[in-house]
Amino acid sequence: MTDQQLPDWADPSVSPADLDAQGMSRRGLLRRAGLFGAAFALGGAATSAAATPAAAAGRGPGGNDPHLAYLVGDHHVHSVYSHDAKYTFSQQVRAAAQYGLDWLVFNEHSNFGHAHYGAALEHQEILRARAENPRQLIFQGLEWYIPAAEHATVFAAPGPHEVDLLTQFELAYDGKLLGYTEGAAGAADTARNEAHAVKAVQWLAEQRRTGYVDDVLVLANHPLRLGIDSPHEVRNWRDAANGIVIGMEGAPGAQGAAIPGWRGANSIRGEYENKPSAQSWSGYPADAYQTYGGFDWATATVGGLWDSMLAEGRLFSITSNSDNHRTVFDTWKNGDWQPGQNFDNTGKVPDPVNTGTPQPGSDFWPGQFSRTHVGVTRYGYRAVMAGLRAGRVWVDHGHLLDGLDVRVQREGDHGRGVTLGGRLCVRRGERLTLSVTVTTASRPNPQGILPRLAHVDVIRGAVRGPAADRDTWRAPDTRVVHTADVTGRTGTYTLRIPLTAGDESFYLRLRGSDGNRQGTGYLGAAVDPHGPIAHEPGNGDPWADTWFYANPVFVDVAGA
16 A cells, blocks of 8 residues: 555645645644644554554553544445445545545445445455545445344454455345344344344454454444334443444434425434334334434433443444435436346446436535544554544534544643543542633535534533443433533633542533524433424424534542
8 A cells, every 4th residue: 555645734744825724723733732743643554552542641540641633534435336325436535535534434335246246346446546645544344234233334444354354244244134134034033133243243353353454343323213223232232342343323424314495394314214113122212213413312312322331431432424325415316227237246336427406315425514533643544443442532513613622630730631532540529620622613614604612511420330221221310510601702712620529430521512403401401401402304404503522531430
């Protein structure tokens, strides 16, 4: 593979005059982190100590985390190598570059045509793209149909076996190909299917352990769209092997589905328009089958499923992605098949044709609306994967923020503190400071709106250890404990919020929005007085209801 090159905003040889406003903002973040220039080294195929979660300096009691730069990406992108998508590989890569993405994962749908033909064809395109554009990190992945459940992104670090790993996994463990998913003949054998999903995760872990691939990660996609990802299944995937299934989409793609007057009167952001089926888990309420501020109910509910997992004291990350198949208002349509050809015998749909008139679609281009920000100390594929595994992640919609830095430290500690995904060990009664550095949007987003952050919410939850009931989706001791009104504040500023460690360990996570649409959270005003709310069907303009969410920081109280 050709040597990598730093992205323009991180490359000191690129003149500031050649950067746009957001690029300048991100360069400023590098400078403040002490990483600009040679310090922000190329990661390449090697992993430095700074890029590995075990060596992230702040994981021990009271340690300091490293300075970070945040690379922006999307782990859920489709192309003509998915049976239900329409864009060429090159179209997606160009769009990702246009909207400022540093990394992206092509995770094509599982299919016999994909396994036998499409994966290898796409791999050749990916190798060429990596050589031609080393300033962008392009991963190859797979959208796994999880046996007995929904979908997930599976992707590996670049290397000689990355595509072989995916096709072996697809043929042996994909629920769609095996008939182990909703609507298939074998869907009723729930115990067998759930066990096969666990075996799949363990197989991936073995490939990593033996060095067949350098690294591999799994993230669950749109978990509550169908309600078939039960809480115990999500926990089983997480627990099947350490550090493989690391999280889930906090917000799905298809965010343009409910633009007023576009797709239909019953449309919901994310295409969350489903009702419970025979395979849905019966413990979810009816309200779980919709999005709140564009985010999945499992994430958007303070004290809900995500919090119930964090309350066990274990990291589980969230992301936000495009799931791009068909972009809203785009004028391209699928091309026509040649006689005798189909997806099963080609692994690729025909290249699209521009009609000149808008075609049906619910999605945005990669990076156009949804973004996942990953904190790294180096530039490279394995650095991104290490940052994801370490939980140094925050997400936003509508380009709401240019930058976010979160640190928890002892009061009076002049170190950098512990950041997203990290742990700080303290004593009972110790005073702490939560520092939140916000860099507001410096230019209009792709919709022409200059986003403005209205409030930042601090959410705190008690850590009680492994859940006795693996199907619980409640964290009764989690709530919003502080809200900072930041209306009118611009540029870069830091909020300093005092905290006190009590008798038990806890975690903190952040959320914020433009303030345009909010109300009492799902579990009541005492838990969440002004959280995201569901929009009216068909009336969900995503650009007018934007939020950011950040991963947790854990505070372990000694003796708790």
